[in-house]
Amino acid sequence: MLLKTINDVYLNSFCFGFRLREDFEADGLFLAYFFRSNEGRKLLYNLAQGATRYNLSKTNFMKLKFKIPTRQEQRAIASILSDMDAEIAALEKRRAKTKAMKQGMMQELLTGKTRLIVPNNP
Numbered sequence: 001m002l003l004k005t006i007n008d009v010y011l012n013s014f015c016f017g018f019r020l021r022e023d024f025e026a027d028g029l030f031l032a033y034f035f036r037s038n039e040g041r042k043l044l045y046n047l048a049q050g051a052t053r054y055n056l057s058k059t060n061f062m063k064l065k066f067k068i069p070t071r072q073e074q075r076a077i078a079s080i081l082s083d084m085d086a087e088i089a090a091l092e093k094r095r096a097k098t099k100a101m102k103q104g105m106m107q108e109l110l111t112g113k114t115r116l117i118v119p120n121n122p
Contacts, residue, residue: 016058030074033081 011017020028034040043066048054068074108114 014055016061025071026068027071027074027078029078029082030068033078034068 009017020026020031035044043064044056044061045054047060047064048056049060069077105114109116
């Protein structure tokens with residue numbers, strides 16, 4: 001699903017892209033999250049065809065019917081999930097930075113480049 005205008009997009013023969021009409025009842029970001037959820041994937045899986053490699057035709061995809069909350073509620077849900085994604089990304093970045101610091105400290109300590117000062121126990 002195309003949520004914004006992207007120039008020079010090329011899709012292979014097994015892909016299709018679509019944009020939602022302005023008057024469509026669903027919010028694009030909400031739908032993006034929905035189709036990544038277990039319930040959304042089940043819907044797509046049930047429409048897919050094939051024995052070893054599943055395919056979902058554009059015709060079948062366009063026939064999909066499912067219940068969605070009001071547009072206002074969809075936007076609220078999508079906003080919360082988007083904020084959570086941003087928080088997860090920030091935590092992952094912080095974790096990577098902490099891991100790199102630990103690796104650097106280990107390198108310094110294990111090579112003897114930096115020595116710990118151990119206080120004498122009286």
